[in-house]
Amino acid sequence: xxxxxxxxxxxxxxxxxxxxxxxxxxxxxxxxxxxxxxxxxxxxxxxxxxxxxxxxxxxxxxxxxxx
Numbered sequence: 001x002x003x004x005x006x007x008x009x010x011x012x013x014x015x016x017x018x019x020x021x022x023x024x025x026x027x028x029x030x031x032x033x034x035x036x037x038x039x040x041x042x043x044x045x046x047x048x049x050x051x052x053x054x055x056x057x058x059x060x061x062x063x064x065x066x067x
Contacts, residue, residue: 002037006060009053010035024048 010020010031017031024045033039034049041049046061053060 001063003035003060006049006053007035009055009060013053015053020049020052023052 010017015023016028017035018028021028021031025048026045030039030041030045034041046057050057050060
């Protein structure tokens with residue numbers, strides 16, 4: 001499942017995938033894979049991304065339950 005909230009939050013900060021990757025010490029490919037839904041990041045990486053984007057875990061990574 002694509003993480004459009006992450007992509008949107010990154011775009012709102014005017015950051016490229018590479019810039020965000022540099023901020024959290026991973027490769028651009030890792031950020032790309034997370035956004036595409038091809039990679040499930042560790043909680044440590046999730047928290048680092050949230051801090052870089054001034055968002056909470058819920059805002060970026062929590063899956064909404066369908067009712």
